[in-house]
Amino acid sequence: MPPHSPSAAGVPDEGEGDERSAPPVRQALSDSVYERIKAMVMDHEIAPGARVGIEALARTLKVSPTPVREALARLESDGLVVKRALSGYRATQLLTSQGLGELFEMRLLLEPKAAALAAVNATEVQLDGLERIVEEMQAHPSPNERYASYRDFAALDQRFHEAIGQAAHRPLLADAVERLHAHLHIFRLSKVVGAWGPTVAEHERIVRAVLRRNSERAAEAMTEHLTRSLERQIEDGEGSASPPPVA
Numbered sequence: 001m002p003p004h005s006p007s008a009a010g011v012p013d014e015g016e017g018d019e020r021s022a023p024p025v026r027q028a029l030s031d032s033v034y035e036r037i038k039a040m041v042m043d044h045e046i047a048p049g050a051r052v053g054i055e056a057l058a059r060t061l062k063v064s065p066t067p068v069r070e071a072l073a074r075l076e077s078d079g080l081v082v083k084r085a086l087s088g089y090r091a092t093q094l095l096t097s098q099g100l101g102e103l104f105e106m107r108l109l110l111e112p113k114a115a116a117l118a119a120v121n122a123t124e125v126q127l128d129g130l131e132r133i134v135e136e137m138q139a140h141p142s143p144n145e146r147y148a149s150y151r152d153f154a155a156l157d158q159r160f161h162e163a164i165g166q167a168a169h170r171p172l173l174a175d176a177v178e179r180l181h182a183h184l185h186i187f188r189l190s191k192v193v194g195a196w197g198p199t200v201a202e203h204e205r206i207v208r209a210v211l212r213r214n215s216e217r218a219a220e221a222m223t224e225h226l227t228r229s230l231e232r233q234i235e236d237g238e239g240s241a242s243p244p245p246v247a
Contacts, residue, residue, distance in 0.1 A: 026067075033063055034071035035151075041080045041091050042147040042188055052081055052089040079181045080188075095185050103182060104230045108223060110177055111161065115206055115222040116215040117168035126167040130207050133160045137200045150187065153196065158183045160203055164222070167210070186233065195232050202228065 037057060040046045052072065058065045072089050075081045081089045095103065122130070136156055143150035161182070165174035202225035209218035 029063065030067045030070045033061060033067040034074050036061060037068070037071050038075060038078075038080065039147045039151070041075065042151075042184070044188075046091045048091055048094045048188075050091050051087070052091060054088070078184055080184060094188055100189070100230070100233060103180065103185060104226060106180060107182060107226050110173060110180075111164065111226060112219040112222040114165045114168040114170070114173055114177060115210065115218040117170060117173070118164050119210045119213050119215040119218040121169040122167035122210060126163065127211055130160070130163055130167065130210060133163060134200070134203050134207050137203060140196075142196055147187075154183050154187050157199065164206070164210075186229070190233060195229070198228065198232070199225075 165177035
């Protein structure tokens, strides 16, 4: 992170520098603060359910309150913090076993259908994009338990599932998949260390089916991936939910 000059803290110096350079600098600071607070939430440095104080975070990160507020607004849209009247922001609670089961129930309703539609409707550009994401996941070093290590892998996992939704060419379906933010909730429960290899292999099978334009196999591969992902969560001892029925 760059030195914390007044301008770097989100307060531009009057008459200093080209005004056109200010927005990128401010955006870079906003992104940096967002990622740092996100890591604190994902690693439970900010405990689930704990109050998130804007002024205290600004002091900890040595920035002004403005980028902290911007970061918390983004984290609220991610489902990682909630804002309540008169009490400010709090980190969201971890999923309960029931919540975990309901999340995967929704995914099993939405994502196999998205995969089947992607096999029919994906453009060549979208197919190339799916292959690139899987190749990046294959090349990613095996992560450890800290968010800084598995952040990029989590982002690739998000991109993969959202890319399948986009390739379905059903905007409402794609939006629903994106709004679940499933990767964030799952990685907060248990880390990606043991799931890295199986996840990549399961993604490969989904992509192969989509590339072959086999909608039935694409749906089956996605169902298999989601079911095994839930089973891994249960095996990790983080929940006692039983796999929801497949619609």
